[in-house]
Amino acid sequence: MKHYLWxxxxxxxxxxxxxxxxxxxxxxxxxxxxxxxxxxxIISNHNSDLDPAFVGxxxxxxxxxxxxxxxxxxxxxxxxxxxxFSPIHIDKTKTDIGAxxxxxxxxxxxxxxxxxxxxDRSFTGTTAPISLSTAKLVKSSGADLIxxxxxxxxxxxxxxxxxxxxxxxxxxMVNTYTAGELKGMTHEQILGVIExxxxxxxxxxxxxxxxxxxxxxxxxxxxxxxYLCPGCGRIGTFRSVGDxxxxxxxxxxxxxxxxxxxxxxxxxxxxxxxxxxxxxxxREIVQNTGDGVICISEGxxxxxxxxxVDKTLVGEGSMQISREAFxxxxxxxxxxxxxxxxxxxxxxxxxxxxxGDTFEVRSETPRSALxxxxxxxxxxxxx
Numbered sequence: 001m002k003h004y005l006w007x008x009x010x011x012x013x014x015x016x017x018x019x020x021x022x023x024x025x026x027x028x029x030x031x032x033x034x035x036x037x038x039x040x041x042i043i044s045n046h047n048s049d050l051d052p053a054f055v056g057x058x059x060x061x062x063x064x065x066x067x068x069x070x071x072x073x074x075x076x077x078x079x080x081x082x083x084x085f086s087p088i089h090i091d092k093t094k095t096d097i098g099a100x101x102x103x104x105x106x107x108x109x110x111x112x113x114x115x116x117x118x119x120d121r122s123f124t125g126t127t128a129p130i131s132l133s134t135a136k137l138v139k140s141s142g143a144d145l146i147x148x149x150x151x152x153x154x155x156x157x158x159x160x161x162x163x164x165x166x167x168x169x170x171x172x173m174v175n176t177y178t179a180g181e182l183k184g185m186t187h188e189q190i191l192g193v194i195e196x197x198x199x200x201x202x203x204x205x206x207x208x209x210x211x212x213x214x215x216x217x218x219x220x221x222x223x224x225x226x227y228l229c230p231g232c233g234r235i236g237t238f239r240s241v242g243d244x245x246x247x248x249x250x251x252x253x254x255x256x257x258x259x260x261x262x263x264x265x266x267x268x269x270x271x272x273x274x275x276x277x278x279x280x281x282x283r284e285i286v287q288n289t290g291d292g293v294i295c296i297s298e299g300x301x302x303x304x305x306x307x308x309v310d311k312t313l314v315g316e317g318s319m320q321i322s323r324e325a326f327x328x329x330x331x332x333x334x335x336x337x338x339x340x341x342x343x344x345x346x347x348x349x350x351x352x353x354x355x356g357d358t359f360e361v362r363s364e365t366p367r368s369a370l371x372x373x374x375x376x377x378x379x380x381x382x383x
Contacts, residue, residue, distance in 0.1 A: 004111065007086055011062040019057050022050070026156060026164075030058045030171040036178070039107045040144040043134075045127050045198040046116035047153025052085075054150050054171050055114055063112035066090050066099065068344060088113070091358075100137060107143045114148075117194060120343070121159045123225040123370055124275030125202035125259075127195075135190035138182060145177040145190075147197035154202040155213040155259045160225035160346060165257075167213030174198070202259065203270045212257040218243045219255035224347045227368035228278035228285075230267050235285070235295050236367065279374060286378045289323070294375050296320040297367045302329035305350075305358040319349075319361060321375050326351070328361055341376040343369040 022028060042063055044055050052065045067087040088106070090099035103113050118128040138145050152169035174197040182190060222245050223238040231251030238247050246252035253263030260269050268274040286294055300319040303311040315329030326333045326341075333353060341351040347369040349361040361369075376382070
């Protein structure tokens with residue numbers, strides 16, 4: 001592979017120079033393992049943007065990582081990322097056959113490859129469901145499988161927050177499965193061991209360890225995850241300031257250093273429980289709304305994505321979704337023409353149409369992209 005020795009050298013330099021700094025800053029403990037001597041596919045859970053570094057520090061052997069093509073549209077930083085690490089970029093709006101082929105090519109060439117099977121970071125603290133296609137990919141790759149689990153990442157870097165917190169993280173290899181063992185397993189069995197090995201429930205672990213994750217403005221932008229008020233039942237009414245969040249109906253709470261929610265009027269103490277409730281309640285709201293607008297957000301910017309490194313602003317204005325269409329910045333997209341809606345980062349919405357176009361919606365003010373993704377999934381039966 002082109003520049004393989006360069007990538008191995010960079011991996012070695014970062015492991016011994018940047019590694020100790022990262023461990024110190026994030027209080028990250030990781031037992032280093034050699035892993036199999038043959039090319040392996042590493043699968044890990046996903047908590048933060050620095051997960052490739054956390055996984056990489058767990059191995060003595062260099063690995064290539066799959067990354068969203070969205071990460072390659074940030075100008076010079078993206079060019080530097082490609083030059084230094086040569087990640088395998090994958091389009092999150094579709095099944096990217098090119099990325100799958102490239103991953104297999106690098107495995108056959110003798111390199112390790114790591115992917116985060118959830119394909120997304122959790123907003124509420126539990127590992128997301130994994131597609132059966134991941135198990136099919138593992139089996140068809142012909143490589144050994146290594147499972148890796150990171151714990152403490154959700155509280156260190158909540159998906160909904162832009163601020164890191166200082167607490168404690170751990171990471172380590174869970175199991176290894178040889179290509180021969182995988183060959184004798186069904187896709188469902190492979191999926192089962194992956195789900196078991198990398199699953200994390202942040203709050204279940206916190207019940208045991210009760211670690212404090214210290215930082216500033218702990219609740220800032222929590223409304224990007226909590227889109228439904230349990231007090232008044234309205235959508236998108238929460239605001240956050242400092243460590244507090246509140247709705248104008250009077251319900252309010254505090255996000256604490258342990259990750260728990262406190263407030264006399266709050267029916268939930270964890271984001272996990274709140275997330276489960278609001279998802280079920282949203283389904284009920286969508287079913288009872290009829291043909292009207294389900295949710296709306298003002299001040300949105302709509303971009304058309306032309307290549308992995310280029311996008312163009314096509315309009316500004318409100319965004320809304322109904323049973324019939326998704327409307328943004330004056331452009332109407334009938335729901336039947338949208339193939340997928342995904343959330344990138346904290347609150348960027350990425351969607352694709354059946355004619356191959358890809359669009360991105362950004363907002364200067366906090367609003368929940370997760371809300372629009374969930375409404376789309378409910379309306380289209382893609383939950």
